[in-house]
Amino acid sequence: MSKGIFITATGTGIGKTVITAGLALALRDYGYDVGILKPVQSGHALDSPESDGMVLKKLAQITAPIEEIVTYSFSEPVAPQLAAEIAAVEIDRMRILQHVEERKAKHDVVLVEGAGGLMVPIRHDYSVADLAKEIGWPLLIIANPLLGTVNHTVLTTFVARQMGLHPVGVILNGLRETDQDLSVEHNSRFIEQMAQIPVLGTVPWLEADLSSHMVRQVMRQNVNMTELIKSIDL
Numbered sequence: 001m002s003k004g005i006f007i008t009a010t011g012t013g014i015g016k017t018v019i020t021a022g023l024a025l026a027l028r029d030y031g032y033d034v035g036i037l038k039p040v041q042s043g044h045a046l047d048s049p050e051s052d053g054m055v056l057k058k059l060a061q062i063t064a065p066i067e068e069i070v071t072y073s074f075s076e077p078v079a080p081q082l083a084a085e086i087a088a089v090e091i092d093r094m095r096i097l098q099h100v101e102e103r104k105a106k107h108d109v110v111l112v113e114g115a116g117g118l119m120v121p122i123r124h125d126y127s128v129a130d131l132a133k134e135i136g137w138p139l140l141i142i143a144n145p146l147l148g149t150v151n152h153t154v155l156t157t158f159v160a161r162q163m164g165l166h167p168v169g170v171i172l173n174g175l176r177e178t179d180q181d182l183s184v185e186h187n188s189r190f191i192e193q194m195a196q197i198p199v200l201g202t203v204p205w206l207e208a209d210l211s212s213h214m215v216r217q218v219m220r221q222n223v224n225m226t227e228l229i230k231s232i233d234l
């Protein structure tokens with residue numbers, strides 16, 4: 001039985017943080033006590049309202065201190081390995097795994113937000129995919145809904161499987177009403193056909209400032225939560 005989900009994406013800025021927060025809110029509606037973990041973040045100070053940890057804390061309405069959500073935090077807006085090198089910090093994978101264990105002991109389910117995509121380096125010998133593999137939980141892939149996404153999503157799914165991960169679903173995020181891309185209505189089908197992975201939903205782009213209420217609503221309305229829960233064997 002898994003205790004959590006590892007959330008990755010086809011790249012950076014695709015919507016991992018927003019979807020992770022939304023999933024936490026939606027899963028709580030199913031009665032689960034949900035914890036969130038961001039093992040390595042970069043680009044902002046730990047307590048900056050713009051940092052992933054603080055966005056997760058606020059959107060997912062987590063009362064625990066930020067240190068319980070984020071393991072490593074670096075201010076430089078670059079990938080984890082480089083950010084750590086600049087800060088002269090050696091990232092210790094055991095510290096991350098220990099943090100996962102701590103969260104696991106406290107919650108029914110833990111959502112771990114990766115950094116960028118799977119092939120992002122955390123250390124010279126360790127990628128986000130390696131971390132996901134060590135944690136061992138099912139993998140959820142966030143992708144964009146537009147032209148190009150079939151290639152990115154299928155590549156991510158294939159590499160995940162090659163690395164021994166278990167991708168269980170895809171969520172397409174950020175579809176704008178003005179998106180005219182003819183491929184949109186067919187992308188889910190092609191992803192499912194080529195990668196043999198379910199697309200659990202397409203989340204619209206929210207024009208207003210994101211609120212917990214809105215994010216929770218769009219998850220509940222657009223993502224097949226029952227299928228997700230079933231596939232992660234909670």
Ligand SMILES: Nc1ncnc2c1ncn2[C@@H]1O[C@H](COP(=O)(O)OP(=O)(O)O)[C@@H](O)[C@H]1O
Pocket residue numbers: 009011012013014015016017018019173174175203204205206207210
């Ligand atoms: N469905 C959405 N509606 C509106 N804004 C969104 C949506 N998804 C993501 N965003 C915004 O897009 C940016 C990138 O999303 P984020 O979740 O931070 O991506 P990632 O964690 O993959 O880097 C953020 O500014 C976020 O607020």
Ligand SMILES: [Mg+2]
Pocket residue numbers: 016017052113
């Ligand atoms: Mg993020």
